[in-house]
Amino acid sequence: MSIECVVGVLIEHDQGAAKPVSFEVLSAARKLADQVSGKVIALYFSNLASLEAEDFIQQGADEVHFLINPNLQKYTHENYAFALLRQHKKHSFDYFLLSATNNGKELSAILSAQLGVGVATDCISLFVSEEGDVKAVRPVFSGKAYSTVRFTGNKPHILSLRPNVFRDSPFSNQGEIFEEKIHLPEFSQRAQSIVKQVGSQLDITEARVVVSGGLGVQGPENFKLLEELASLLGGAVGASRPVVDNGWRDYSNQVGQTGRTVSPDLYFACGISGAVQHLAGMSSSRCIVAINSDPNAAIFSVADYGIVGDAAKVIPALIRAFKKTLSS
Secondary structure, eight states: OOOOEEEEEEOOEETTEEOHHHHHHHHHHHHHHHHTTEEEEEEEEESSOOTTHHHHHHTTOSEEEEEEOGGGSSOOHHHHHHHHHHHHHHHOOSEEEEESSHHHHHHHHHHHHHHTOOEEEEEOEEEEOTTSOEEEEEEETTTTEEEEEEOOSSSOEEEEEOTTTSOOOOOOOOOEEEEEEOOOOTHHHHHHHTOOOOTTOOOTTTOSEEEEEOGGGOSGGGHHHHHHHHHHTTOEEEEOHHHHHTTSSOGGGBBSTTSBOOOOSEEEEESOOOOHHHHHHHTTOSEEEEEESOTTOGGGGTOSEEEESOHHHHHHHHHHHHHHHHHO
8 A cells, every 4th residue: 555644643751651642642643544545653752762662553653763862851842842843854744643731732833833834733533524635623612612624735734632532442553663863952951951840640631530629629628538539540630710719729730611621531520510611621521420519509410420418528438439349
């Protein structure tokens, strides 16, 4: 089969391992490439090669390129953008896919501006029309409507994909692995020295379980209960805007129209009334469990399961139940 287009994918990694969201992007890239007679090139920027190369191939990559430089151990947009632009000159990508994480959104905007090409952000679906055009579907107006984007003009066409949407089983695939030491400009070392250490806390947009709290949690001290439940289930802690406005949690935890959009498998809304601004950020969750002392709270209208009660008393009971189940 002749190759008609090249689909590039950026592999995001943290703490020496690829993020699960990167495998989702690879899966979407593989499906896209199969429809347009293309090949998938996965790019992994790091200070050393990863042991996960075969996993990337099984998830759909035809080629895995490890680009090695000591200053790529931690993400900085200057270094990554410089390296991505060089890789585009080398491979001539027709499409370039990233995850719609903080890093992915930042890089997609930089690449779009530097190359003068179009970008579709936070995509939830990709498909090829009968005319052979690749189109992307993305939410607009806080998820109240959907926009279908068709690309024209210069390439690469850049897309960032919403986490927890493009999941699929591994492909049966064969591929090649390459390692290359790359040069970064002089500012690389200076940029690396000022990188903020953010730790290994799971980003709520990537988490498959999110435990969010509102004012009904009754105080910042009770968020320790939410943290315990989230840790037990391998998830992350979110918050409503009033909680963030009161200084109980950081803005990075905020779910909603003016915060983050999440699509986890399981979303706990603890002491959250269900304002439309909050629903805009979490209504696409696969399963929603609402805990609220007000039986008429709006959150129950979107919940799959509802518990009427004080969140500060219900959550400890849930923790005990989950511990018992998981230990058995």
